[in-house]
Amino acid sequence: MRPLALALILPAALAAAATPLALSERQVATLAFTRPVVRVATTDPDLLALEPAGPQLKVTALRAGRAQVDVVLDDGAVAAFDVVVEGLRRPAAPPPAAPGELTLAVGETRRLPAPGLVRLLVEEGGAVRARADGAAVVVTGLAAGRSSLVLVDGAGARTTVPIRVTP
Numbered sequence: 001m002r003p004l005a006l007a008l009i010l011p012a013a014l015a016a017a018a019t020p021l022a023l024s025e026r027q028v029a030t031l032a033f034t035r036p037v038v039r040v041a042t043t044d045p046d047l048l049a050l051e052p053a054g055p056q057l058k059v060t061a062l063r064a065g066r067a068q069v070d071v072v073l074d075d076g077a078v079a080a081f082d083v084v085v086e087g088l089r090r091p092a093a094p095p096p097a098a099p100g101e102l103t104l105a106v107g108e109t110r111r112l113p114a115p116g117l118v119r120l121l122v123e124e125g126g127a128v129r130a131r132a133d134g135a136a137v138v139v140t141g142l143a144a145g146r147s148s149l150v151l152v153d154g155a156g157a158r159t160t161v162p163i164r165v166t167p
Helices: 012-016
Strands: 019-024 028-032 037-042 048-053 056-061 065-073 078-086 102-105 109-113 117-122 128-133 136-141 145-153 158-166
Touching: 019 056, 037 048, 037 056, 048 065, 056 078, 102 109, 102 136, 117 128, 128 145, 136 145, 136 158
Parallel strands: 019 078, 102 158
Antiparallel strands: 028 056, 037 065, 048 056, 065 078, 109 136, 117 145, 128 136, 145 158
16 A cells, blocks of 8 residues: 555644654654554655554654654544654765875775885874885874874985874
8 A cells, every 4th residue: 555645734733633753764663553554644755654554554764854644544533643753863074185195994004105215203193003114114004093104215305194094
């Protein structure tokens, strides 16, 4: 049975008597009644998926928003629900890498060319481990965070490499 989407025109007294139902986006709730459900209607079919089956109504929250749901039982009784769907929290996008910044994942290892390397300085903080290996530097991400390397060549020139380690 496909749910019906109807614009509900309810007297103010009936609208005020609607039972509140709070859901989170993608949450599924099953409403159980003592009588079989014969018809359902919602003010926003894009917000909720309604699936009646006997004396139960499966309500799936599809996106954030508000809607009203009316459930008509086989004896003509109507149950009204004022549904509020809260959106899921989504992680913020990581900030863009700074120019010249090396981005590693935890556990990832990279070789950086370092011709003429005489000295390697590593900012302590637990985010990375680095070691000189001939004309290269081997860097491993240990924990989420930021660090930097300073590469010093035979002429004393310094090159700073900012590093960001992501989870």
